[in-house]
Amino acid sequence: MTAPAIAQPAARRKEGFSAFEIFVFSLVVALLAIAIFGPLLAPDSIYSSDIANSLMPPSAANWFGTDDQGRDVFWRLIVGAQTTLLSAFLVVTLYSLIGVTLATVAAAGPRWLDEALMRVTDIGLALPGMIVALGFAAAMGASLRSAVIAMAITGWPITARMLRGIMRQTMEQPFVAGAQVLGVSKWRLMTKHVLPNSLDVLIVKWAGDIGTTVLVLASLSFIGVGAQPPSAEWGATIASARGYVSTAWWTVVAPGAAVAITSIAFGLLGDIIQVRRDPSLRGN
Amino acid sequence: MLMSIDSISKSYNAFPNPPAKVLHDVTLNVDTGEAIGLVGESGSGKSTIAKCMLALIKPEEGAITYDGIDVIHARGEDLRRFRREVQMVFQDPYGSLNPRMTVEELIGEGLLIHKLEPTAAARRARVAEMMEMVGLNPNDMDRYTRSFSGGQRQRIAIARALVIRPRILVCDEPVAALDVSVQAQVINLLQDMQKKLNLAIVFVAHDLAVVRHLCEKIVVLHKGKVVEQGTREQIFDNPQMPYTQSLLAAVPVPDPVVGRARRAARRLETAN
Numbered sequence: 001m002t003a004p005a006i007a008q009p010a011a012r013r014k015e016g017f018s019a020f021e022i023f024v025f026s027l028v029v030a031l032l033a034i035a036i037f038g039p040l041l042a043p044d045s046i047y048s049s050d051i052a053n054s055l056m057p058p059s060a061a062n063w064f065g066t067d068d069q070g071r072d073v074f075w076r077l078i079v080g081a082q083t084t085l086l087s088a089f090l091v092v093t094l095y096s097l098i099g100v101t102l103a104t105v106a107a108a109g110p111r112w113l114d115e116a117l118m119r120v121t122d123i124g125l126a127l128p129g130m131i132v133a134l135g136f137a138a139a140m141g142a143s144l145r146s147a148v149i150a151m152a153i154t155g156w157p158i159t160a161r162m163l164r165g166i167m168r169q170t171m172e173q174p175f176v177a178g179a180q181v182l183g184v185s186k187w188r189l190m191t192k193h194v195l196p197n198s199l200d201v202l203i204v205k206w207a208g209d210i211g212t213t214v215l216v217l218a219s220l221s222f223i224g225v226g227a228q229p230p231s232a233e234w235g236a237t238i239a240s241a242r243g244y245v246s247t248a249w250w251t252v253v254a255p256g257a258a259v260a261i262t263s264i265a266f267g268l269l270g271d272i273i274q275v276r277r278d279p280s281l282r283g284n
Numbered sequence: 285m286l287m288s289i290d291s292i293s294k295s296y297n298a299f300p301n302p303p304a305k306v307l308h309d310v311t312l313n314v315d316t317g318e319a320i321g322l323v324g325e326s327g328s329g330k331s332t333i334a335k336c337m338l339a340l341i342k343p344e345e346g347a348i349t350y351d352g353i354d355v356i357h358a359r360g361e362d363l364r365r366f367r368r369e370v371q372m373v374f375q376d377p378y379g380s381l382n383p384r385m386t387v388e389e390l391i392g393e394g395l396l397i398h399k400l401e402p403t404a405a406a407r408r409a410r411v412a413e414m415m416e417m418v419g420l421n422p423n424d425m426d427r428y429t430r431s432f433s434g435g436q437r438q439r440i441a442i443a444r445a446l447v448i449r450p451r452i453l454v455c456d457e458p459v460a461a462l463d464v465s466v467q468a469q470v471i472n473l474l475q476d477m478q479k480k481l482n483l484a485i486v487f488v489a490h491d492l493a494v495v496r497h498l499c500e501k502i503v504v505l506h507k508g509k510v511v512e513q514g515t516r517e518q519i520f521d522n523p524q525m526p527y528t529q530s531l532l533a534a535v536p537v538p539d540p541v542v543g544r545a546r547r548a549a550r551r552l553e554t555a556n
């Protein structure tokens with residue numbers, strides 16, 4: 001007699017992680033580790049120029065070669081990782097806070113306020129975010145801080161719109177009516193009952209947002225309204241090296257690859273989290 | 285009279301159709317400590333009445349008065365007192381408890397927001413006491429409700445509502461989603477609480493057997509109108525309206541002889 005076959009493998013596969021997922025997780029963890037600990041290990045020489053050693057191709061001593069100032073490209077990337085990721089985290093955190101606040105006010109407030117806030121959000125969604133951020137950053141004076149602030153004040157509309165819709169749905173749940181019957185204040189109703197049951201989507205969105213922000217931030221710095229040389233921020237590094245593309249390709253390719261790999265890694269992480277939360281999306 | 289509902293009417297917007305009137309001139313009273321059954325078929329407006337009584341929605345016409353408070357227009361201290369003294373238990377034991385709160389937070393929330401206990405420790409003690417009272421294990425206080433059964437969740441909901449000692453408990457089909465074996469336990473618990481706390485209960489159901497056990501007064505609702513109301517004996521032994529009679533005919537009867545006779549009668553009716 002044979003035991004009936006039970007569909008165990010499928011169930012198990014759902015629990016475990018695929019090789020690809022593990023690869024993406026490791027990449028993200030490695031990037032975070034580099035951003036946090038890398039700068040502590042960097043040699044002091046990367047902050048001073050050594051013209052005699054400029055534009056050296058990759059070698060055992062300088063893995064990714066040296067730049068026009070003779071500084072080690074590899075270690076500058078490591079230091080730049082911290083600047084880049086920290087700025088991206090700051091941008092996403094700030095605009096998420098703005099988005100959460102506006103969504104909460106819209107969902108909790110009277111109809112006219114909701115309408116007004118959503119019209120403003122529509123306008124925000126219709127404007128090309130990067131161009132507006134560029135304008136803001138330029139107006140505040142080109143610097144990394146300006147770029148971060150500009151992106152924070154232009155990045156919130158998607159979060160606000162999405163979250164407000166979800167909060168409205170959550171407010172239809174019986175436990176919200178239950179809290180009202182108990183007599184909770186509007187503030188407690190929103191912060192304790194509605195928001196905690198609506199925030200899941202932000203956690204999913206967060207990783208993908210970091211990926212996008214890394215790219216946009218590097219672009220702003222490359223255009224010249226973000227981080228300024230001699231900052232090791234990746235966009236600024238590419239900008240200051242762009243004159244040497246033909247003679248010393250490594251000075252441009254290395255930071256370019258760093259931007260690409262980082263934004264793709266976080267983007268993939270976002271996709272993985274999203275599919276894991278909602279398996280019906282698999283295959284899209 | 286603790287609460288009086290005086291000819292209320294309520295319509296829901298049904299855009300683009302004209303608003304649909306679902307309550308027509310409904311009048312009923314709730315006295316201290318009494319259990320009232322609100323029965324009627326699906327869509328007859330039972331939940332709408334319950335929501336009006338809880339001030340979750342406002343009727344367009346009529347008045348609702350609770351112990352001197354004009355419920356429809358209540359604000360400030362009046363509204364706070366109303367919120368403390370009129371509580372509810374919903375049908376859905378899954379959707380009606382915030383999944384992000386522990387049992388202690390759920391049951392203790394009323395004590396916290398109405399400032400009924402001075403300290404967190406005192407609140408915790410009251411929560412534990414209440415849990416014992418409704419047949420829950422106080423050791424489960426720090427757990428989330430995810431893993432609790434439907435019956436346990438309804439006990440949590442009842443504890444949450446009763447810990448602040450309300451005078452009216454509105455229950456909208458509180459056992460409809462539960463296993464038959466658990467239904468009786470929850471009904472008995474409600475009856476127990478009613479006696480112990482001198483609580484008025486408004487019990488919404490379309491199952492007359494449940495109402496018969498619990499409620500001394502019964503209000504029959506049909507298409508948003510009160511078609512009959514009276515004591516348990518009046519309604520069950522001598523129903524006046526054909527609608528009430530048809531509701532009673534749908535109640536499963538424990539006695540097989542009566543049941544068989546009734547089924548035979550119904551077959552005859554449909555045959556003719």
Ligand SMILES: Nc1ncnc2c1ncn2[C@@H]1O[C@H](COP(=O)(O)OP(=O)(O)OP(=O)(O)O)[C@@H](O)[C@H]1O
Nearest residue numbers: 296297306324325326327328329330331332333490
């Ligand atoms: N929010 C709403 N918007 C529009 N119509 C509604 C709304 N809520 C209820 N209705 C309608 O009002 C009528 C009465 O609904 P209600 O929920 O009060 O009935 P009920 O007696 O509780 O029924 P059930 O036994 O199915 O719970 C129904 O026709 C229903 O479709």
Ligand SMILES: [Mg+2]
Nearest residue numbers: 330331332456
């Ligand atoms: Mg109902």
